Every structure is written in C-alpha cells, then in structure tokens.
Amino acid sequence: MGTLFHLYSDIDIALEISSGTGQHVSHSAKAFPNLQPSEIEAHSISSIESYRQYHKLHNVKPPIYLDVSQSWENWGGIQTKSCDLIVNINMMHISPLACTTGLLNGVGKILKPQGLLLTYGPYAFNGSITPQSNADFDHSLRYRNPEWGLRDVSILKTLGQGNGLRLEVDMPANNKCLLFHKDSVV
Numbered sequence: 781m782g783t784l785f786h787l788y789s790d791i792d793i794a795l796e797i798s799s800g801t802g803q804h805v806s807h808s809a810k811a812f813p814n815l816q817p818s819e820i821e822a823h824s825i826s827s828i829e830s831y832r833q834y835h836k837l838h839n840v841k842p843p844i845y846l847d848v849s850q851s852w853e854n855w856g857g858i859q860t861k862s863c864d865l866i867v868n869i870n871m872m873h874i875s876p877l878a879c880t881t882g883l884l885n886g887v888g889k890i891l892k893p894q895g896l897l898l899t900y901g902p903y904a905f906n907g908s909i910t911p912q913s914n915a916d917f918d919h920s921l922r923y924r925n926p927e928w929g930l931r932d933v934s935i936l937k938t939l940g941q942g943n944g945l946r947l948e949v950d951m952p953a954n955n956k957c958l959l960f961h962k963d964s965v966v
Contacts, residue, residue, distance in 0.1 A: 791864040795890070797846060797883065798871035800824055802831035808867070809837045818846035818856060848879045852886030861892050869900045872936075873918070876927035881939060888943025888962070897945060897960040904932040933958065 792813055799805050799817035801824055809815055817828045817840065828843040844856030848871075852858070866887050872880045887897050902914045909915040909930055921928040936958065937947045945960040 791896075793863050794865040794867065795858065795863045796867045796869075797848060798868055799828050799843060800869070802828035802843075804867070804869055805840055805843075806831045806835050806837060809835070809840050812865075813839055815840045816858075817841070817843040819843055820845065820847050848882040848886060849876070850882065852889045855886060855890070858890050860889050863890050864892055864895050866891060866895070866897045867900075868897070871901070872899065872903075872931045873901055873921060874928055877931070880931055880936070884936070884939045884943050884945065887960075888940075888945055891945075891962040893962060893964040895962045897940075897962075899936075899958045899960075901956070902930050903936070903956045903958070904930045906934060907932060 791811075793816070794808070794812040794814065795816045795818065796805060796808070797818050799819050802817065805815060805817045805828055815837075817832075819825050819828060825843045825845065831837070832840050832842070844858075846855050848855075852860075868883060871883070884897075891897065902909075902917060904918070909918050914930065918930040921930070933947070933956075940947055940960045945962055948959045948961045
C-alpha cells in the first residue's frame with residue numbers, strides 16, 4: 781500500500797471499512813492526516829481503540845460502528861462526498877453478497893469526485909479461482925456459510941459501475957488489490 785500512498789499523496793480523509801482488530805489502522809495511520817476506522821463487531825471496535833491509544837495515533841479518529849448492509853445514511857454520520865479514500869480489506873469473502881452490494885452502494889455516495897476505493901482479498905476471475913489454495917478456501921467458506929465465498933471481479937466491476945465507480949487497477953498475486961476510481965460525473 782505504500783505505493784498507493786505515494787501515488788495519491790493528496791488524500792486528506794480516509795475511511796477504513798471493516799478495520800478488524802486495528803492492525804491495518806496502526807500501520808496506515810502515518811500516511812493520512814485523517815483516518816477513520818470502522819467495524820461492526822464491538823470487540824473489534826474496542827481493539828481498534830486500544831491500538832489507537834497505545835500507539836498515540838492522534839490523526840486516527842475513534843472507531844465508529846458501521847454496518848455496510850445498512851444504507852450509507854446509517855454509517856456513523858459520514859457525509860456524502862466526504863472521503864478521498866476508502867479501504868476495505870478481507871471483508872467481501874467472509875460476508876453475504878448483500879454486504880458487498882451495500883459497500884459499493886455506500887462508497888458511491890460518500891467518495892468525493894476522483895476519490896478511490898481500495899479493496900484487498902482473494903477474488904474469482906470470470907468464474908475461475910486460482911491458485912488451488914484459493915479454490916479450497918472458497919469451498920471452506922461456503923461450507924461454513926453458503927452466503928460467503930470469493931466474489932467474482934466481473935460482478936464487482938458491474939456493481940461498481942452502477943455506483944459511479946470505475947475499476948482501475950488489479951494487482952497480481954494470490955490475493956488481489958482492486959482499485960476503483962470515482963469519476964467526476966456520475
């Protein structure tokens with residue numbers, strides 16, 4: 781992500797959706813003047829706050845409760861067109877598709893024009909999942925919960941386009957980093 785930070789150095793307000801325990805937040809904090817972590821799980825919100833206080837991350841706001849399956853108006857008071865960057869790491873495959881749909885719907889509303897959505901995780905491409913370890917992982921996720929599983933990039937691209945987001949970059953590896961760009965005109 782360091783390359784991203786240098787490419788887009790004019791990022792002022794960044795929102796991390798599904799911040800987990802706070803490890804990403806504590807690592808990313810030095811790159812942004814204003815970082816807003818969020819989470820749906822109470823124990824994760826507590827963990828994020830502990831990281832924030834322990835590392836004295838004064839530019840990181842207290843974590844907010846955010847449920848992407850709810851309309852963006854319920855996302856902790858975040859205003860329309862207020863975020864330069866939204867980061868979502870390893871959420872899509874361990875949540876129902878409704879969460880991914882809600883994420884892209886909300887991001888389309890709260891990103892500023894020319895804003896960026898960065899997602900990271902394992903994905904399927906045109907129905908194909910590689911390497912075999914990712915296919916096995918997808919199978920285990922769907923076994924645990926039939927609504928979970930690796931999302932196909934073609935579906936994400938379509939959902940993004942429907943919300944004014946253009947898929948710009950995907951980086952090669954077992955897990956992918958997808959970068960969506962919000963155009964000025966929606």
